[in-house]
Amino acid sequence: MKKEVFTFLVGGEAGQGVKKAGTTAARLFASMGRQIFEMDDYQSLIRGGHNFSVVSTATRQITSQYIKADLVIALDKRSYDMHKEYLTNEGIIVYNSDVVGNGKGIAVPLTTEAKNYPNPNLRVGVGAVVTLAAAIGINKENLKKIIENEYRRDVENNVAYALNIYDRIYPKIADTFTLDPGDKERSIITGNEAIAIGAAAGGLDIYFAYPMTPASSILHYFAAHDRELGITVVHPENEIAVINMAIGAIFAGARAMVGSSGGGFALMQESFSLAGMVEAPLLCILSSRPGPSTGVPTYTEQGDLRFALSQGHGDFPRIVASPGSIEEAFYLTAEMLEIVWRFQTPGILLTEKHLSESRISVDIALKKAKWAKPLLHNGGKYNRYRNTENGISPLLFPPSNELIKWDSYEHDETGITTENPDKIAQMHDKRNRKHQTLIDYMKTMHTVNVYGDKDPVIFTYGSTTMSVLEALQAGNIEGTVVQPVYLAPLPVWELDKYGHSDGIIVEQSCTGQFASLLKEKIGIVPKAIIKKYDGRPFDPSELADALKEVIHHG
Amino acid sequence: MDDLTTYAENTWCPGCGNFGIFNAFKKAVRDLEKRGIERGKIIISAGIGCHGKIVDYLKLSGLYSIHGRSMATVQGIKIANPDLKVVTFAGDGDAFGEGIAHLIFAAKRNADITVIVHDNGVYGLTTGQYTPTSEKGFRGPSTPKGSIEEPLNPLSLMLEAGATFVARGYPVKTDHLAEIFVQAIEHEGFSFVDVLQPCVSFNNTYQKYNALVEAIDHIPQTYEEAMAAAKRNDRLLVGILYKIQKPPFHKELYGNWNPVLKRVPRGERRERILKLLKI
Numbered sequence: 001m002k003k004e005v006f007t008f009l010v011g012g013e014a015g016q017g018v019k020k021a022g023t024t025a026a027r028l029f030a031s032m033g034r035q036i037f038e039m040d041d042y043q044s045l046i047r048g049g050h051n052f053s054v055v056s057t058a059t060r061q062i063t064s065q066y067i068k069a070d071l072v073i074a075l076d077k078r079s080y081d082m083h084k085e086y087l088t089n090e091g092i093i094v095y096n097s098d099v100v101g102n103g104k105g106i107a108v109p110l111t112t113e114a115k116n117y118p119n120p121n122l123r124v125g126v127g128a129v130v131t132l133a134a135a136i137g138i139n140k141e142n143l144k145k146i147i148e149n150e151y152r153r154d155v156e157n158n159v160a161y162a163l164n165i166y167d168r169i170y171p172k173i174a175d176t177f178t179l180d181p182g183d184k185e186r187s188i189i190t191g192n193e194a195i196a197i198g199a200a201a202g203g204l205d206i207y208f209a210y211p212m213t214p215a216s217s218i219l220h221y222f223a224a225h226d227r228e229l230g231i232t233v234v235h236p237e238n239e240i241a242v243i244n245m246a247i248g249a250i251f252a253g254a255r256a257m258v259g260s261s262g263g264g265f266a267l268m269q270e271s272f273s274l275a276g277m278v279e280a281p282l283l284c285i286l287s288s289r290p291g292p293s294t295g296v297p298t299y300t301e302q303g304d305l306r307f308a309l310s311q312g313h314g315d316f317p318r319i320v321a322s323p324g325s326i327e328e329a330f331y332l333t334a335e336m337l338e339i340v341w342r343f344q345t346p347g348i349l350l351t352e353k354h355l356s357e358s359r360i361s362v363d364i365a366l367k368k369a370k371w372a373k374p375l376l377h378n379g380g381k382y383n384r385y386r387n388t389e390n391g392i393s394p395l396l397f398p399p400s401n402e403l404i405k406w407d408s409y410e411h412d413e414t415g416i417t418t419e420n421p422d423k424i425a426q427m428h429d430k431r432n433r434k435h436q437t438l439i440d441y442m443k444t445m446h447t448v449n450v451y452g453d454k455d456p457v458i459f460t461y462g463s464t465t466m467s468v469l470e471a472l473q474a475g476n477i478e479g480t481v482v483q484p485v486y487l488a489p490l491p492v493w494e495l496d497k498y499g500h501s502d503g504i505i506v507e508q509s510c511t512g513q514f515a516s517l518l519k520e521k522i523g524i525v526p527k528a529i530i531k532k533y534d535g536r537p538f539d540p541s542e543l544a545d546a547l548k549e550v551i552h553h554g
Numbered sequence: 555m556d557d558l559t560t561y562a563e564n565t566w567c568p569g570c571g572n573f574g575i576f577n578a579f580k581k582a583v584r585d586l587e588k589r590g591i592e593r594g595k596i597i598i599s600a601g602i603g604c605h606g607k608i609v610d611y612l613k614l615s616g617l618y619s620i621h622g623r624s625m626a627t628v629q630g631i632k633i634a635n636p637d638l639k640v641v642t643f644a645g646d647g648d649a650f651g652e653g654i655a656h657l658i659f660a661a662k663r664n665a666d667i668t669v670i671v672h673d674n675g676v677y678g679l680t681t682g683q684y685t686p687t688s689e690k691g692f693r694g695p696s697t698p699k700g701s702i703e704e705p706l707n708p709l710s711l712m713l714e715a716g717a718t719f720v721a722r723g724y725p726v727k728t729d730h731l732a733e734i735f736v737q738a739i740e741h742e743g744f745s746f747v748d749v750l751q752p753c754v755s756f757n758n759t760y761q762k763y764n765a766l767v768e769a770i771d772h773i774p775q776t777y778e779e780a781m782a783a784a785k786r787n788d789r790l791l792v793g794i795l796y797k798i799q800k801p802p803f804h805k806e807l808y809g810n811w812n813p814v815l816k817r818v819p820r821g822e823r824r825e826r827i828l829k830l831l832k833i
Contacts, residue, residue, distance in 0.1 A: 187831050200827055203820065205813045206634060228830055230818035232808055234633060236626070237659040244623040244656075248599075248630025251617045252638065253814045256630070274620050364831075366824050397814070398638055399594040403560075404615040408602075416562045417610050417618070 001090055002178050004058060005474075009069035009086075010128040011052035011079025014045055017125025018075065022053025023359070024129050024150045026188055028138075029057040030361050033182030037466075038359040039065040039537065044213070044297040050078045059182040063325065064470035065358070067539040070177060071135055073128040074100060075110065092176065094131050094169070096124060106172050113164055117157040126151060126158055130165040137175040140166055186361035191326045191351060191463075192217040194362070195259075195285055198333030201369035205254040206232040208242045212264040213297045214353035215287040219259065239264040243271040243282070250280045251406055253397035255337060255372050259285035262304050263294065269312055275346040276316030278406040279385070279393070279431075281374070282346040283337050287356040290535045299535030300353035302462055302508040305517065308350045309488050315428065317435035319347035320488035324449055324465030326360045331369060332485065338370035343438045344392060345431075350487065352508070354537040355463035377402075384415040387426060391434030439489050447484065447491035454478040456551060457503035459524070461487065461514055467538035468506050475544025477551070490521050502527040504550055506543070509533060558583060558593075562610040571751035574725020575643075575672060576608055581728070582735035583614070586639075589740070596739070597631055597640045599624040601648030603679045604753075605672035608643050622652025625660050628667045629803075635814045636804045639739055641668040647677055650686035650706050661715035661744050666802035668738045668745045673708065674753040682756035694756070708748045709784035713777065713796060719745035720780065720796040724767045725752075726760075727792065737794060743802045750790065766790040773797055 010021045019040050026038045036057045043049040054065045068088050074080035074095040080103055084093055097107035110127040114120035126147065133143045143166060144159055151158040189197070196218050199207070209219040222233045236242055239260055246256040260268065265286050275282040286308055290301035308320050321336055323329035333349055340347040377394040382402035386393040396404055405415025410427055412418045451469060457480045460468045465483045472479060482498055484491060499522040507514040510533035518524040528550040532538055555561070558580045566572045583593055598616035600606035601624045609618040619627040619642075628640040649657050649671045660667060676694065677683040683694040684701040687708065691700040712720050719741040723731035731749065738745035750767065752759040770793035774780040780796035818826065 189831075197827055197831070200823060203817075203823070205817060208630070225830055229826055230816075230823065232633065232811070232813045234807070236629075237655050240623065241626040241629075241656055241659065244619065244626035245630030245633065248617065248627040248632075249634035249813075250630075251627075252597075252631045252634035254634035256634070270620060271623065274623075278617065366827060371820050398597055398615050398635070399592065400615065401594050402615075403613060405609075406617040407609075408618050408620050414560075415618075416560060417607075 001176065002180070003070060005056055005062065005066065006058070006177060006179055007054060007056040007066045007069040007088070008071050008132055009052055009054040009083060010073045010075065010125070011050065011083055012075030012125065013048050014042065014051050015047045015121060016075050017122060018051045019053050021073070021125040021128040022055055024146070025055045025132055026359055027150070028132070028146060029055065029179070030185055030188050032179060033184050034059055034179065035062050035182060035186065035361045036188065036359070037062045037065050039354070040357060041536070042298050050082065052079060052083070057179070059180055062470065063466040064537070064540045066474075066541060068541065071132060073131050075124050075128065092135070092173065094173065096127070106169070108165065108169055110165065113168070114161060117161055118154070123158065123161055126162050127165045130162045131169050131173065134166055134170045135173045135176045136179050186363060188359050188361050189326065190217065190357055190359045191329050191355035192287070192357065193221055194326045194329040195333045195349065195351070196221040197364070198330040198369060199257050199283070199337060200229050200231060201330070201366055202334030202337035203255050203372040204231055204257055204337065206234065206246070206249050206256045207259070208234045208236065208246045208249070208256060209259045210235060210239045210242050210264060212261045214289055214356045215259040215261050215285060217357065218285060239267040240271065243268040246282055247271060247275055247278065247280045250282060255341065257283045257285065257337070259287070261287050261289050262291050262307065265311070272346055273312035273314050273316070274408050276312055276314065276318070277408055279344040280346065280406070281340040281344045283340050284346065284348045286348050286350050288350070288352045290533070296535045298353070300463065300508065300537055301533060301535060302352055302464065302514065303510070303533070304350065305487065305509065305513040308348045309517070311348060312346070316431055317343065317345045317438055318488055319343070319345065319438070319486070320350055321347070321486045322350040322462040323355065324462065324483045324485065326355060326358065327362050327364065328485070329355060330364055334369035334371070337372045341372040341374050342441070343434060344395070345434065350462065352463045355466070383413040385411060385413045385427065385430065387413055387430055389433070390437040391430045391432070392437065435489070442486060442489060442491060443493055447486040448494040449483040449485060451481040452479055454480060456480070456527070457482055457498050457501045458506060458547070459498070459503050459514070459518060459526070460506040464506055464508055464538065467540060467543055470540035471538065471543035471547060474540040475548055477544060477547055487517070490517065492521055495522050499523050504547065505529045507531060508537070556580070558613050560611055560613045564611055565607065566604060567754050569754040570604070571674060571725045571753065572604060572608065572672060574728050574731065575670070575749055575751065576611060578723070578725065578728045578731035579608070579612065579735055581732035582739065585732065585736050586739060591639060595638050597628070597638050598643065599627045599640070600643040601645055601653065603645035603647060603677065605643050605645045622648045623656065624648065625653055625656040625667070625669055629660060629665045632666055633804055633807070633813070636666070636812055637815070641670065641739060643670050643672060646671060646673045646675060646685045646687045650708060658715045661712055661717040661746065663803040664716065664718055664743045664800050666743055666804060668747070670735070670747045671708065671749060672751045673748050674751040674757055675705070675759070676753050676757035678753050678756050707784065709795060710781055712746045713781055713784060717746050717796070718743040718798050718800050719794070720784070721745070721747045721794045722790070722792045723747055723749045724763060724792050725749060726764070727769070730769060730792065734794060741797065743800055750792070763790065767792055769793050770795065
């Protein structure tokens with residue numbers, strides 16, 4: 001049977017190779033020229049618990065996973081119980097009969113078969129890939145190639161196990177689904193990889209970070225590829241060291257970036273303000289998870305919007321932007337690096353676990369990435385904080401015969417501490433002018449994404465944009481999706497035209513932080529705010545139903 | 555005003571131990587210049603407190619950091635451009651209180667930085683509270699009945715943390731202190747100088763130090779000997795107490811790379827990404 005969108009879901013315990021099976025399935029679809037969206041739902045533990053990986057695929061661009069799957073593979077009992085009701089009308093569940101016992105669906109003794117090889121529990125994930133291959137009509141020869149490519153460690157046993165399972169499952173499920181090939185094969189990357197590559201393309205020299213989910217995989221990516229990219233990676237003792245080292249590196253002329261999640265970012269607050277004062281072009285990646293406090297480490301939420309907008313004590317210009325897709329995360333990270341260097345003030349790329357750790361098939365045009373370039377002093381006596389008309393003072397890096405003074409205290413133009421009332425006001429005015437120059441510049445930039453031109457207007461931002469766009473597809477809903485990419489300064493000059501609309505706001509914050517921002521800045525009183533704050537991203541079908549409810553009855 | 559002093563008005567109290575550190579450091583810079591280290595390559599930082607004003611007063615480039623963090627700041631500078639010689643001044647509150655993690659880790663990883671602590675056993679700028687190195691019983695506005703904590707021993711702490719250069723100085727012995735600074739800055743790796751600094755307003759230790767301070771006659775040859783010298787309290791030994799060679803952090807991190815001077819140009823960076831993505 002043919003499906004416009006096909007969804008594959010594999011669930012099991014941590015340590016059973018669930019994520020690996022999902023990733024392999026995604027690559028399999030991509031090799032057919034199809035587009036994919038993969039989301040990994042996992043818990044903050046190393047072994048046990050419930051994990052699942054869901055991959056939705058289509059021949060068009062697809063921007064969300066669907067929770068109702070066409071093919072579910074349950075490696076353990078909990079996955080079976082949890083997902084057996086979440087099938088599409090034509091959906092099939094295949095379960096590991098060794099641990100589930102008798103159930104509805106197709107039984108395969110994945111564990112019994114795995115016991116013929118070492119480390120049986122680690123191997124059952126291979127069985128999920130085999131089942132998918134059989135269900136979409138991949139022959140034994142091609143399956144062997146896939147396993148050889150994807151499961152290289154202990155490859156012989158993996159292949160033997162795979163072929164054995166294939167023989168068992170094939171008669172029961174053979175060629176159930178027909179997937180049309182797509183137009184071309186694309187790379188698959190996670191949101192965090194897009195951010196890392198975007199920073200590299202934008203001219204990053206050094207990445208400083210302390211591990212914190214869901215930002216850690218940026219650190220891991222850079223650490224794995226530091227030499228290839230020519231990027232230095234430092235993981236010091238804590239987030240406070242991270243940001244202060246980064247500011248020091250910037251003083252020396254390096255394009256430096258830091259990354260963390262809410263808790264780690266809170267630790268960096270004081271020095272974020274330092275960056276504002278010394279006018280350090282510092283780019284920070286803030287990848288949110290549900291808070292407050294430790295919250296729910298491996299899940300998603302948009303509860304840090306106001307936190308990002310007001311990061312750091314005192315008055316100074318801050319730039320905050322949030323990508324609405326993984327592709328946009330790539331371009332926006334490079335653009336943010338360029339813009340913080342242009343205006344010498346700290347900026348935050350705000351995102352969420354749902355974007356950071358989901359995977360999609362992308363086309364990236366590297367040449368379109370911006371490249372950070374400082375405005376350099378061009379000779380003569382140097383004053384770090386020269387009181388220029390546009391508020392931007394040229395940079396000079398050591399070593400130099402000129403005196404280069406960056407100062408955390410309020411300072412004069414040279415960068416020497418002052419308590420003089422005129423000079424204090426003068427420096428505030430200089431930074432304020434810089435803020436105005438930034439706004440004027442942003443007016444020439446693309447700062448808001450608008451999709452569609454029909455009523456109603458749906459406002460959203462960040463990773464929730466992906467859910468909204470897919471929901472419109474899933475529910476065949478017309479509308480105009482308005483997504484401000486920049487959140488500070490908020491492009492009110494673009495958004496004002498929607499100020500009169502009684503639109504719908506969709507966000508993942510329980511207090512409606514985005515709605516309150518739109519109300520404050522452009523006076524929007526929405527018809528409805530659709531919120532989700534259970535740590536899980538929206539399911540497009542469910543969101544489509546919620547939107548229809550508001551549109552037809554709200 | 556000499557060519558190493560800015561126009562900033564000096565507001566240290568007359569007789570403050572900071573003057574001795576200031577003068578010794580200027581002498582050290584001139585000595586380093588004679589040895590071929592340009593002053594433009596000497597980058598300074600400081601935390602917050604009376605000591606920090608030295609960044610305003612010294613006509614040298616640098617970043618006047620925030621409380622406790624300058625040890626991280628200068629590590630970042632060094633990593634970005636290892637050709638620079640980086641020095642941070644710190645108060646005892648910065649180094650042993652607010653920022654002690656950075657100090658210990660800088661020693662642990664043998665970061666090629668110099669930390670000079672203006673160790674006066676009191677928070678002068680905030681009107682005289684006790685610090686991590688104040689004697690037990692120290693009376694200040696936050697401990698009117700006397701501090702109930704034992705002081706830290708900075709030297710043994712640094713030895714234990716893995717510092718490859720540990721010294722103590724006394725600003726009254728300006729030339730001796732200047733020579734310690736020169737050696738500390740020339741040392742490849744983490745160098746730590748604890749300066750016994752009297753505070754004339756809140757903790758005047760001149761008499762005590764004049765009686766107890768004694769220059770060490772040789773650099774101890776073993777860790778154990780250094781530790782014993784650090785822990786002596788009948789005499790306060792000044793001079794270099796420990797000095798060994800180990801590869802510094804930045805060389806372990808990237809060998810002879812220099813992130814700022816050897817930056818990968820735009821086109822090549824693009825090629826490298828394409829290769830990585832295999833597109």
